[in-house]
Amino acid sequence: MENRYDITDLTVVIPTIGNEPSRLLRLLKHLRNANELIKICVVWDGHKPPTTELTKKVQFLYHCKLIVHDSNKGLSAARNTGLDHIYTKLGTFIDDDIFPDPKWYEHVLSFHNKHTNEEEALVGRVTWEKTDFENTLTRWYEEVGGWSIFTSSRSLNQLSNFCGGVTSFKTLFFKNIKFNEGFTRYGCEDIEFGTRFFSNGGSLYLNRELVGRHYKVLTLERYINEHISAGFSKGLLAHLHPDDFFDYSFHKKACEKKEQINFINHLSEIIKYIDCREGGGFNLDYNSFMGVLTNACLLHGYFEFFKLDVFENDEFLLNKNNEKEYIPYALTFFLNEILAENDLESIKVMQKKMPYYFEPFLVESKVIKSKEPITRFLRINSNKTLSNNVKGTINSIKDKNVFSLSESLNARELFKTLMSTQYKLSIREQIDLICQILNKDPTFVSAYLLLLKVKELDEPTKKIIGSVCAHFASMRPEAEKRRHLKELSLLMDQNGEQRIESFTSTD
Structure with a gap:
């Protein structure tokens, strides 16, 4: 040919x-x-x-x-x-x-x-x-x-x-x-x-x-400066695409810790000492401190973005209970209260101030039990490209078919679909979706962890999955690695025996 x-x-x-x-x-x-x-x-x-x-x-x-x-x-x-x-x-x-x-x-x-x-x-x-x-x-x-x-x-x-x-x-x-x-x-x-x-x-x-x-040349100083800048960009990314990238816990931590330059400088000195002590190799101490340093840089840069571009701009803040909060943060923080009180006024304010943020429209749809807010969101954002995550949620509301967009979604978006509370999937459907995730990205550790929670898997299969999961978990950044390996250790003992109950089935 x-x-x-x-x-x-x-x-x-x-x-x-x-x-x-x-x-x-x-x-x-x-x-x-x-x-x-x-x-x-x-x-x-x-x-x-x-x-x-x-x-x-x-x-x-x-x-x-x-x-x-x-x-x-x-x-x-x-x-x-x-x-x-x-x-x-x-x-x-x-x-x-x-x-x-x-x-x-x-x-x-x-x-x-x-x-x-x-x-x-x-x-x-x-x-x-x-x-x-x-x-x-x-x-x-x-x-x-x-x-x-x-x-x-x-x-x-x-x-x-x-x-x-x-x-x-x-x-x-x-x-x-x-x-x-x-x-x-x-x-x-x-x-x-x-x-x-x-x-x-x-x-x-x-x-x-x-x-x-x-x-x-990548010096530690250059790494720090780049990752502070990356934190700033992470803030911009979360602000532009809150449905996909806003992380409530990360945002809360960044706003609580604020500037961290002194902490970053202290960590830098410790890491340089460890590097000198180890003679150019990195060990568990180096891994641990680099993970903490990276996160501190990202948090610092993230807070810098919001301090400069958002916190002084009332356009993106919700005034509720005499508190002004960034809208994606406020929606999470006050969600139970909003739902309990059917507080459509606050939801409407969020929609007006951040019309590209889908979640307030979704919440309104649940409150009034109507798809009209979804239609309104699509009309307002008709000239914008919606992410696969948002499109998948909208389509599932329309046709109740979680698998209709599985081919167009990437692994991360499929995982979000799987974890969404609005989908009630059978064990077989859960396994099928996990397999689709791993077919798209065989290194997706969280998918292996979910698979290990399925009771129907036999012991040899669990051992194999656990081994593969541990392999890929060990390659992740240090904080992720510790979190994944801890969860894996809870799921399996040395003989590969499962410890955690399977997630709920609707069979």
Whole structure:
């Protein structure tokens, strides 16, 4: 069968803030040495324009298109500019500090010729391995921390969350989605993009043989700054998509602890001491303190977002019982009271102030026992792309069929569907849905834990599932790992015997 795509169909977009021009030039040389036919577009998003010498080298020595922003606008804006200047059928985003292995484009073309649907995209594994920049922190980050997704997921497995680094796609599909340019700080722009990517039918595959080497020094100070920024972006993400990403407990903790710079600095000193003591290796102490540090950074950045962008803005606050609370927090905090009193006034205020937040409309629907609020929500948000999670809830209300959207939902969204209290599923339906989750994401630890609660499983099967669950749980970030392994230990004793009662069946 003749291939649909070849090297002339591919354009690489490299967003850069230009803080290391020499590295950018090395990357361009590296890509040109790999294949001279690849089209390359560099999007300069620096705080000052590139020098004349650099411009000449980019354009004439390495034959790249150079687009220069008049100011620093952020990674999302740079990617969107790059998308606007792709005229080939395929595109690939490569960060300016990531050097893909020489034959990377062969993996890209092979993928697209096999997965020809417009909605199918590819991401490679990003690593510090075999670089001069590998250290204790990078090894921890890849094996235990946030980047463990690249090591814990099977190759060519569909991912539940969108992530970048080396990402290849069909151009038209990405042009129709675009990145949210409100994300100007580090982190979460990929996750936010994923809400629309997956909702529009997108599938993201990880190919671990498509390797990008990270040529960036990752110090503990840099890690801290990036994760404070990621916390800020996490706040923005929760604010823009409260139905999918607002976490009551995390929000409450962030607002109670507020600024944590002193705590973060103390943790940093402890971690440096442990690193020095262990001579470059990381042990349980290092894992534990890095988990605490990461969470503290995220909490600090998250609170910073709400302090700057929300808490002083009455538009997003509910005044109830002489207390002003952020609406998604207030809905959870006052929910029982609202339902007990049939407090439609408070619900209407929430809807008016945050019309894109589905939950108040859902609560009203339950209070008045009518689907009219759902219809109103859809009318108000007719020009917006709803997440699969929200669409799944709406469709289930319409036709009471939880499985109708199972093919379009990713693993995380299917899990939310499974855990929703509005669905009354039989044991067989529960198992079927769990299997669908694991088929989409075999590393989904919580799905294995739910499966172990099913009484009908025989002992050998339980032992196998428990072993697989423990394997993937051990690869999660430290706090998640401890939580998952604790639950697993409660579910099974050393002989694999089940301890916790099965979740309720409606058989």
